[in-house]
Amino acid sequence: MQSRPWAGALFRNIAIAASYGAALVLFRQLSIPHWIILTGFHLSVLLLTRYKYWPALIVGGMARMAYISITCYPQFGLVWSLVNLIPSICYFIPVVWLFRQRWDLFPKSSAVNMPALLLCSLIVAGIATLVTIGQVLLTPLPPGYVLHYGEVGARLVLGNFLGILTITPISLVFRQLFIDAQGRWREWAHEVVESRLMVEGVLLTVPMLAFLVWLGLHDPRVREIAQMAMFLPVIWLALRHGWRGAAMGGTWASFAIMALMPARNDYATLQAETLIAMAISTMLLVGARIAVLDRRAEQGHADMRRAHALAQRNVHLGEAQMRVTAQALDQIRESIDNVFFRMLGRLRHLQPVIEDAGYHRQALSTQDQLFRVADSLYPLALRERGLISALREGALARTLAEAGIYFWCDVRGPLSLFTQSTHVAIYRVIGEAIAEACAQRDISDILVKVRCGTRGRLWVVVQVDARANPVHLPHIQWDELLPRLRRSTSGLGRKAIVDRAATFEGQVRERPLRKGRRLVVQLLNPPHPDD
Structure with a gap:
């Protein structure tokens, strides 16, 4: 048997009308x-429901008002009863529709145009006040009863506006959390419970306001001060959580002010309400601006993280290509060695008295050049034995030792936790720093310290100390050392070090020593492993 769609829609509309009517009573x-938080409830319902359910809201409101009209007909007459049948929500619907449909109240599904919301709230509060005054004009008043419409209108506007600020912003907060949970009620409940805004709003703000209420109830002399101080949690939450914090703090502060009201028309309470209404409105605007700035900052950080990730992937890809090229050169070197010995063996059969020492030296020189080129592309020791062995026993350490420079390297920390890209970056930074230090020909001793840590992100600090020893300095073979260092580095010097440090989210510092200079480079391990 096929289900009837109209039956389900009818049931939903009846349920919405009944629920709305019951909520009106409360x-x-x-x-x-x-x-008048009833006005805030009207506006919240119109903002949160779809247009197709608005007729059901009107029916629910009319059902509620029909009971009042029938009950009060003998006292107030037919005209008042007929006008009272029109639910207040009917007067608000055109305004809310204009703001939702035309004036960009919700520019995105999870965003709120806060100036538009406050303007809509003021207009709705004014309409609600006019509706109430109009009903009063239609009500038969006792003889001699004088009503000051200016004073009554001001109080009604304040009451309607504060009622809207009490209910509507917090309802939009829950709406935003529901959208963040992708419309799933279980995830929404979890989001509400786990939200930092809810935790701070309940565990910190409520006790603070409860203390002010207790203070005002037990000491009438400080009641007005306590009521005026209710706006402080609103400001605190707004600065921490934007407009959502202002909405949460404003709701709690409004209830706290009402709890301290000693009489139904207390002048001090009216002053406190005026202050809290101004505070909530201001903090909603400020909080919305803070939320926009936070989103821009988060977007900027996200863009920066993506740029770093892209640069790190490019570095990793470039190093991988150089590693493949270095391996190919190693294979070519081994092939040249095999071809040389085969050719030399055949030449010995054809000409036994041939002098092969010159050919042998030339072949060894070719192999040595190929090895140096391959090692400059991607160090052999780094590929086979790791970073520590490459620094202490690799080609760079041997080159410095052969030239007469004293070199010492100290590595401490969990270096094995770092990615291969970071290992290569450390080696490249040290090579560039040593080449730059040696370019001025005024140093003789080089001390390298590598320190690693795991506080938060994995980090590494490279310190290169270049010092001059008057005894060792005259014996250094600069003419052989500098060309070999230039071939094993990029030749860009400090710029290469700064660029590589920036790629790994680090920084470069330099300071002079008594007989030399010190370069300190900090790097951060990429958050994702090498692909």
């Missing part, structure tokens, strides 16, 4: 003339 009981 919010009407909680509302007072200068804190």
Whole structure:
């Protein structure tokens, strides 16, 4: 048997109308003339529901108002009863529709145009005030009863506006959390419970406001001060969580002010309400701006992280290509060695008295050049034995020792936890720093320290100390050392070091020593392993 779509839609509309009518009874009981949260409930419902359910809301409101009209008909007459049948939500629907549909109240599904929301709230508060005054004008008043419409209108506008600020912003906070949970109720409940805003709003703000309420109830002399101080949590939450914090703090602060109200029309409470309404409105605007700035900052950080990740992947790809090229050169070197001995063996059969020492030296020289080229592309010791062996026993250490420079390397920390790209970056930075230090021909001793740590992100600090020893300095073979260092590095010097440090989210510092200079380079391990 096929289901009937119209039956399900009818049931949903009836359920919405009944729920709305029941909620009206509750919010009407909680509302007072200068804190009309019923208006906030009307606006929240119109903002949160789809247009197709608005007729059901009107029906639910009419059902509720019909009971009041029938009950009060003998006292207030037919005209008042007929006008009272029109639910207040009907007066708000055109304004809310304009703001939702035309004036970009929700520019995105999870965003709120806060200036538009406050303007809509003011207009709705004004309309609600006019509707109330209009009903009063239609109500038969006792003889001699004088009503000051200016004073009543001001209180009603304040009460409607504060009622909206109490209910509507916090309802939009829950709406945003529901959108973040992708419409799943279980995830939404988890998001609400685990949210830092909810934790701070309940565990920190509520006790603070409860203390102010207790203080005002037990000492009437400080009650007004306590009421005025209710806006402080609003500011604190707004600065921490943007407009959502202002909404949460404003709701709690409004309830706390009402809890301290000694009389139904207390002048001090009206002053506190005015202050809290101004504070909530201001903090909603400021909080919305803070939220925009936070999103821009997060977007900037995300773009920076993506740029770093792209640069690191490019570095890794370049090093991988150089490693493949170095391996190919090693194979060519071995092939040249095999071809040389085969050719030399055949020449000995054809000409036994041939002098092969010159050919042998030339072949060894060719092999040595190929080895140096391959090692400069990607160090053999780094490929086979790791970074520590490459620094202490590799080609760079041997080159410095053969030239007469004293070289010592000290490595401490969990270096094995770092990616291969970081190992290669450390080796390249040390090579560039040594080449730059030797280019001025005024040093004789080089000390390299590598320190690693795991606080937060994996980090490594490379320190290269270049010092001059007057005894060793005259004996260094610069003419042989400098060309070999230039062939094994990029030749860019400090610029290469700074660029590589920036690629790995680090920085470069330099300071002079008594007989030399010190270069300190800090690098961060990539958050993702090498692909």
